[in-house]
Amino acid sequence: MRPVRIFTALTTLLLATTGCAAVAAANPEPESPVRPITACGDLVRGFALPGATTHVTSAAVVPATATDPEYCGVRGYVEPAVRFELRLPTKTYAGRYLQYGCGGFCGVITPPAFADCGLPHGGDVAVAATDGGHVGTTPTVVDDGSWGAHDQAARDDFEFRAPHVVSRASKAIIQAFYGSPPRKSYFTGCSDGGREGLLLAQRYPADFDGIDAGAPANYWGPLLGEYQTWLARANTAADGSPVLTAAKLPALHNAVLAACDRLDGLTDGQLDDPRACRFDPATLTCAGADTPSCLTPAQVAVVRKLYSPPTDAHGTLLYPGGQQPGSELSWAGWIIATPETGGFAFARSLADNYLRYLGYPIGAPASTVDTFAFTRREFDRLTPVGVRYDALSLDLSAFHRRGGKLVLWHGWADEAIPPAGTLDYYQRLTGGHAQDWVRLFMVPSLYHCGGGTTLTEFDPLQQLVAWVERGTTPTVVTATGRDADGNVTRTRPVFAYPRRAVYDGTGSVDDAANFRPAPPASPVRDVVHWAGEYLYAIPGPVAR
Template sequence: MRTVRIFTAVVTLTLATAGFTPVAATAAPDSTVRPTTACGDLVRGFALPGAATHVTSAAVVAATATDPEYCGVRGYVEPAVRFDLRLPTKTYAGRYLQYGCGGFCGIVNPPAFADCDLPHGGDVAVAATDDGHVGTTPAVVDDGSWGQHDQAARDDFEFRAPHVVSRASKAIIRAFYGAPPKKSYFTGCSDGGREGLLLAQRYPADFDGIVAGAPAGYWGPLLGVYQTWLARVNTAADGSPVLTAAKLPALHAAVLAACDRLDGLTDGQLDDPRACHFDPAKLTCTGPDTPACLTPAQVGVVRKLYAPPTDAHGTLLYPGGQQPGSELSWAGWIIGVPETGGVSFARSLADNYLKYLGYPIGAPASKVDDFAFTKREFDRLTPVGVRYDAMSLDLSAFQRRGGKLVLWHGWADEAIPPAGTLDYYQRLTRGHAQDFARLFMVPSLYHCGGGTTLTEFDPLKELVAWVERGTTPTKVTATGRDAAGNVTRTRPVFTYPQRAVYDGSGSVDDAANFRPAPPASPVRDVVDWAGNGLYAIPGPVAR
């Protein structure tokens, strides 16, 4: 189910209730740090200014084949920011990792112990939050009704929750181990990527290193305009989809046939889909309407999906559109399928945003079927949208502290066009790689994971090495797996704008057989669009 793939399945963990005997805080020979207090003694309040914290449960969970023994802590920051914090009892080495949310959040996804390529895998304390509310619809993460009349809940989701959870977690870590974490990291994708950028921009002292994947930083335009555009473009007058999922395999195959070779290698993926200028009219049905061709109306839909939304005067209302090569991922997000109840995820997100979250409480709202693609309606979304946005180009405070930022995005992302991340990165770095920020663009990768040839990408190890050892990341390996979990391809992803070029020998599915090369043409990623003024608008800050 696409919503599960995008925003992480909901899983349930039963916390063990084993006891724990406190020991003195010492640095073991392997540099681990031992707790100074019992796990159960963490069940209390923490009087943090502006972030009063309550631990409601704390119990030791036995080690498994994949996880270390840990103290599982659950609680909330007032008024209602729930969190799950996991503190290794025997293998902690002073690092804290916080995960971001997806969609409209509304659920605490159990935080996983990350492999940071360090001596022991369970040495990182990990935490996650629901961003201050509980989603109630079946999909949970597309529910926005909680924010219709609750400004406090909006504040938490817009900007406050990731910051106050970082403060709460560090206070609890200090209480448990006798000292705060030596290094703190944040990683997230989609809304979690927005949170990562937001933290670097507004709360530069919270984290030493941040991974922001497929960041939804242009929040108001993305949810209010772009997702609405995706829904409306593919809706016929009777409410049915114009382009159906059955047409996507033929469309994708035609795109590959036309453009796969343009990057110098016929390997089933487009390394930079901007070089592809495929005309969907080539698939126009000349006989019966079959899955192998497109009707004239479907050709029109595909053309509109490849293009950014505009107003009647041609002004771009979002900095990008769908990329060639992403077609198979449109099922579920753009085209409703049985797994999503027949409603596209774009429509569900957009309708919830326009009805409940996109305008000041009490002000006239909107909905997908009524929204007008005009500069006036774009501007009407701005007063609230800037509270969510993570578009500031001033990361000077984060940089001065030695903070490191890794951005990444899939070229075949169906949910958030990669053009927005490219636009932001070039504005941020002025076209030159900086000593605190790097971008990686992953061929064929869908939104936050999945894809046709490459399905996984995680630069966390490289971020830790950059922060702690000064090793600037120049390459991260992306992995492709089949349905059974078998590795089918590895491919290096070099720091943008460098690209991976086959060295002429060995398997094209082996990352070892590729080298970096400069871009085929000069980088011109800044987009002139209706949101040009949003980069200079500072958002609110929680203390």
């Protein structure tokens, strides 16, 4: 597990330059750029927005580079402390606004990347990002929750307010700079950014025309309080040491592939739907000495526990999913501490910070990873604050009525957020059937928001923009695999769920062109019955 990949997965996630080539293809004529009507420096002032008083603290023209257009770089904050960065192209803007979500517990502004929607110089989109209303202070920043121990305003901003007020502030500044608001607005994010996307669709349906929500952490309270704690505790021995070590993961992963790779009809190093895999880790039990090629009985028990959702003593599920077969190599760093991650596991750090500082009302008794009890009582004790973060409402009717489009996606090998939760939410939302306003894409072998064994990148933003602006419903998005040097090693079509990709029998299995869509191999039954089913009916707070 490379620390850079983990940090990327926890921060704003997938802020690599994105493209809108699908829009350009549908409209080959370049769109006329919108010119500024005022000087960049004149934006340094206040914007008296009701409930979102905004202060621009700096604004300066940044020269064009080989990759970015010339732009007006704006920095500021929405009271009390929601910091943001907004980049306004000076020569190439075409009327679109793109806002990025943040990851983990946020706490840092990752510079927003420009997206090229077809103009000669790129950067035809105004882009923005925020820190979520606070500044993280730990070495990795985004796993720090101490800022929320005694500050309810900071909690409010991170829980639900920050992405909404930044959208309002950015649009007001865009109007001041160009003379009109953006004609189309988009939001993209993964992990907490995916949660923010769903939160915006549910609670602020007028903010965005299109939302791209990857691996959404929308089951926030149970995810941080129950599931990450479960991951940490499952692999902790009585003396505090890890039971399962990173050295065992290659053999475990190879055994999973040997048992299950062929089940999808193609032996290609990935599990297209790991739910079909019935791998028993006991087949790797050491017959003699403990070596990296086998598992001790205690390690077998840990692997079984990781593959399972957290439960109480009565078997009640406390979260709707567990690790999927095929995800094993990604456990290093997230579940298992490694030298590359500073000797700690991110699941433990996130869970402990949440339980100590963020998961309970200010002043109420808190908990820790090591003292938390997996009981229904503790589950319910996390709920009053958890529902403020959660984005579980099934009522997206206002977003739908406005013509909003939603793209959900998740990696099948996600080590941080089980894909079963997204599948459960999608089936509850749609009945498991594709709708005219929401699509779900499930990506084989993809880790949390990026990285993986065979497929490492997935970005449906092009398809989302084409859907909103051209009415082109997304039915397929191509996933890409790259090696450590950035070379493309595989492309594979990912069809809108529940359709799957099937090899047509000719050509390379690493070429997306050689696959066709097929119906699901078995009926879709993705609803999970668990302790938090009542959470879908609880509306979250809304700040105007």
